[in-house]
Amino acid sequence: DGGITQSPKYLFRKxxxxxxxxxxxxxxxxxxxxxxxDPGQGLRLIYYSQIVNDFQxxxxxxxxxxxxxxxxxxxxxxxSAQKNPTAFYLCAxxxxxxxxxxxxxFFGQGTRLTVx
Amino acid sequence: xxxxxxxxxxxxxxxxxxxxLDCVYxxxxxxxxxxxxxxxxxxxxxxxxxxxSFDEQNExxxxxxxxxxxxxxxxxxxxxxxxxxxxxxxxxxxxxxxxGSYQLTFGKGTKLSVIP
Numbered sequence: 498d499g500g501i502t503q504s505p506k507y508l509f510r511k512x513x514x515x516x517x518x519x520x521x522x523x524x525x526x527x528x529x530x531x532x533x534x535d536p537g538q539g540l541r542l543i544y545y546s547q548i549v550n551d552f553q554x555x556x557x558x559x560x561x562x563x564x565x566x567x568x569x570x571x572x573x574x575x576x577s578a579q580k581n582p583t584a585f586y587l588c589a590x591x592x593x594x595x596x597x598x599x600x601x602x603f604f605g606q607g608t609r610l611t612v613x
Numbered sequence: 614x615x616x617x618x619x620x621x622x623x624x625x626x627x628x629x630x631x632x633x634l635d636c637v638y639x640x641x642x643x644x645x646x647x648x649x650x651x652x653x654x655x656x657x658x659x660x661x662x663x664x665x666s667f668d669e670q671n672e673x674x675x676x677x678x679x680x681x682x683x684x685x686x687x688x689x690x691x692x693x694x695x696x697x698x699x700x701x702x703x704x705x706x707x708x709x710x711x712x713g714s715y716q717l718t719f720g721k722g723t724k725l726s727v728i729p
Contacts, residue, residue: 530717537622539721540704555716585656591717600646600665600708602717604658 500524503588503605510575510582510612518573518608520588527593529571530602533557534585543586546571547593575610583612615640617707619720626695627728634690634723636705642666645709647681647688652702652722664688695727 501522510516520529528547532540542555546565560579565571571590575582586609589602616639626632638647649661662672664681672679676693692699705720 532719537721539619540719542716542718545716587656587658589658589717601648601660601663602706603660604650607656609656 501588501590501603501605503586503608505608506606508608508610510610512612513577515574515576516610518575518586518588518610520571520573520605521569522571522590522603523569524590524592524603525568526590526603527568528591529565530589530591531555531561531563531571531573532587532589534587534607540587543573582610585609615642615645615707615709615716615718617705617718617720619705619723621723622721623724623726625726625728628697629694631691631693632695632725634692634703634705634725636688636690636720638686638688638705638707640707640709642709645707648706648708649679649688649690650704650706650719652704654701658704661690692725695725697727697729700725700727 504519530545531543533543534540541557543561544552544555544563546552549565549568552563552565560576562574585607587607588605591602618637645666647664650658651661652658662679669681678691680689702722702724704722708717
């Protein structure tokens, strides 16, 4: 079945360590997104990518990095520079064609990151 | 810049009551898309509806209905005869592709609790 997969579901990290969250989609979507969700804050955009080998900073990119070497994959690295990384992270993808049916985003199940 | 405001942070209703979730948006683009998503306790966002800026026709799907009014920049969501399974966080989102951007902006969400 087509979909978007995030792994792992739960992740624990020691302070000062980098950690990479995986996001894979087989929907043939061009655009992919990473959001961070904190209680009462809704979804805040970290990074997004419209096409392979290109990505743009969102509203809260500091302390995060991404890559988009393949259309299917958009991994997010939470670096030690991110001062408060404990949060729920959601990855999404969407088509970017002119067909309006491609406009909604599909989301993964999320990764809950906890810094210990 | 685009913005989505969901002024209601939390709503509680008794089962079988009707409830309306408000969404107000801001964008300078004439072509844009609006969405509603449901986030159950499991965390994954579930797509509910898409509406483009050229289609102001209201839509009904079972117990769900949506009222899109460009004059007031609102896209409100009504659940009729609410059920306990409707308890979730609901997000309104906006996408406009002005200047080639593919950003998808979310409101902060409204937490709906349906009490049996």
